[in-house]
Amino acid sequence: MRTIFLGAPGTGKGTQAAVLAGKFLIPQISTGDILRKAVKDGTELGKKAKIIMESGALVSDDIIIGLIEERLVQPDCAEGYILDGFPRTIAQAESLDDMLKDASPIKAVVYFDVNEDEIVKRLTSRRTCSKCGYNYNMITDPPPADNVCGKCCGTVIQRDDDKESTVRNRLLVYKEKTEPLKEYYEKQNKLHLVNGNRNVEEIRAELVEFYNKLAC
Numbered sequence: 001m002r003t004i005f006l007g008a009p010g011t012g013k014g015t016q017a018a019v020l021a022g023k024f025l026i027p028q029i030s031t032g033d034i035l036r037k038a039v040k041d042g043t044e045l046g047k048k049a050k051i052i053m054e055s056g057a058l059v060s061d062d063i064i065i066g067l068i069e070e071r072l073v074q075p076d077c078a079e080g081y082i083l084d085g086f087p088r089t090i091a092q093a094e095s096l097d098d099m100l101k102d103a104s105p106i107k108a109v110v111y112f113d114v115n116e117d118e119i120v121k122r123l124t125s126r127r128t129c130s131k132c133g134y135n136y137n138m139i140t141d142p143p144p145a146d147n148v149c150g151k152c153c154g155t156v157i158q159r160d161d162d163k164e165s166t167v168r169n170r171l172l173v174y175k176e177k178t179e180p181l182k183e184y185y186e187k188q189n190k191l192h193l194v195n196g197n198r199n200v201e202e203i204r205a206e207l208v209e210f211y212n213k214l215a216c
């Protein structure tokens with residue numbers, strides 16, 4: 001069950017990855033998590049990454065790919081894994097194929113298809129208390145009408161990261177760099193499209209069925 005979850009931010013893939021990983025007892029692997037762990041453990045790559053991050057620069061593909069390679073040979077990956085948020089570019093996907101060519105290749109890539117307006121709606125719905133940091137959600141857990149936090153009486157605001165212009169920008173970067181992976185894996189006959197516009201339960205049920213088949 002060596003799989004990749006692919007999709008724009010806000011498609012809900014992280015949530016589904018966590019549920020499936022728990023159900024099928026395989027690790028959910030995100031580059032953010034392994035980067036933080038390598039830095040904390042002080043591994044060779046972790047030390048390099050720390051210096052780069054402290055300088056404010058982005059960690060290079062070489063280091064990310066090195067970390068993924070270290071992670072995928074851990075014993076808990078033997079029965080499979082869900083790569084969540086990696087690869088992010090064609091170059092990274094090619095490195096991953098190269099890395100796995102003598103081992104077990106990726107079996108399936110789950111692509112979360114959600115229409116752009118829905119993504120923008122989801123990603124711009126968060127409101128945050130500027131005092132206690134509590135996260136409200138305009139759809140599921142709206143703040144009081146006067147924007148005074150119900151927990152601490154602080155002011156509820158929309159963070160810059162959650163504003164529509166920032167979100168649209170992130171989606172542009174995604175379209176340019178990551179969306180081409182859809183075609184890349186389609187050519188390898190590994191792509192499994194999931195309609196992510198539905199509710200969490202329906203998507204989960206479809207994915208559980210899909211993973212049960214993969215396991216056979």
Ligand SMILES: [Zn+2]
Binds near residue numbers: 129130132133153
């Ligand atoms: Zn508050």
